[in-house]
Amino acid sequence: MASASVGFQCPECVKEGHRSVRQPKRFTSARIGFRALPVTLSLIGVNVLVWLSITLTGGAGSRIADFIAIRLQGYCRTPDGGFAVPEGVCRSSGYTWMPGVDDGAVWQLLTSTFTHVSIIHLAVNMLSLYMLGSFLEPIVGRLRFLVFYLISGLAGSALVVWAATPAGSTVGASGAIFGLLGVLVVLFVRAGQSLSPLLPVLLINAGITFFGNGISWQGHVGGFLGGLVVAWIFTQFRADRKAPLQWAALGGFTVLLLALVGVRMLMF
Template sequence: MNPQPPAPTCVRHPNRPTGLACTRCGRPSCAECLRPAAVGQHCVDCLRQDQRNTPRVRTVAGAPVARSPIPYITYALIVANVVIYAVTAVQSKSLVDNYYRSTFFARWMLVPDLVADGQWVRVLGAGFLHWGPIHLALNMFALWVVGRSLEPALGRTRYLAVYLVALLGGSAASMIFQDPTSAAAGASGAVYGLFGAITVLLIRVRQNPNQMLILIGINIFISFSLPGISLSGHLGGLIAGTLATLGVLFLPEWLHAKSQEAAHSIGWAAIAAVALVDLVAIGAAVASLA
């Protein structure tokens, strides 16, 4: 009498005999390693392979759809601005006149003559300073409103890059057109850049951009009308953010990019090109003041 052959064992758990098998690959698998499928049951290895081979859903900008809808970069930027404001308020011992007697504020506010003297940190640092709580609240509210829609569409890294490029664009314009001895501060240049970016996004997805265009027009009119507002910084940020986002959303199509990877590279090249123009403009302003 011939002995019965041993029962097959699960490929992932060799100590578990099983009479079941994956209907896709045919390998024996225990009940723990199988999942119901439209036809039969598939093992977890086959399901994992399917997930790797399935292209991820992407936004109109080519960014993978984030697993979490929370706009982490937007919140991080808001926190950074609020924390820096709190530091200046503590140093000055005033919530309203936080710029008064604050060494932090004095070292970071954008003064073209001081940048030309080698204090380059002011070009970036000034974008995180604010003249009092109302200035801070207006900018952070605008950042929160726009960032929640723009960050998921562009993807976190490119969204942050556009923000920083717009910030530098605002600083570059201030360096060129601002009185060399005057001071400027605020995230307004970066926020204006995001206004331009979301307008480009609305056009790309074929939605009506009129509300954003009206909002931008109103803000530019206010910048013209009220004294003490850096119009050049606002316009510089607006132009830089708009051009960078045009490069991300439209340039790959205009250049007939043949793959998602090529489109991704073109978008980053556009952002880098705008950043380079910002830096060249800042360098030219420094050279003229030297």
């Protein structure tokens, strides 16, 4: 989740996953059209529409981007940029106040996961989302895939709120995508499959996360950990008779993430 791309670019790994994980025959159609991947393609569509709205309203200087990117601390937007002052001072000076999560802009916890400014950032993230979605959506189901994406994004945002610079803005779907990568890891392990096809992807993305310029390691790590948790819940309560427990556990994890954000807001 930053102004740089997620880096997941390994079609061979996804293909290997298709070969090594037991799956119904209907999965073979997972890459052909909207009816096969409605959630994946819809998420891509939303990300593209948000990028278009930002591009058409000023790109990096768009007020839309400022409004939906995540930051803990609000800031005063001026023609020359912005600076951190109390909201009252900003408004009394005739400038625009852009709120942060601590000011009540809690929507940023999720809207930031659909926000991109750079077309390269968007393109690489959407390619990664498509490759992961083409494998995962048929396995976990449409609704669960959507929930996993959103909760992973929320987990990434929660760590951003706790560990990133309070006045810094973070954008991008990378936290949610790293969460889906975490889901894939858990499914491989639970199926007794070797992680060797995924190791190059994991190592490359670890390098990008911790050594890349302008990368939000908080969003990547938080999203990945969130994906591990939701996948563990999915595999622990997979039987139909355990579905209520699965949804209750996912709901409980979501509440925990929101509570962690709330605690950070109280501390700030």
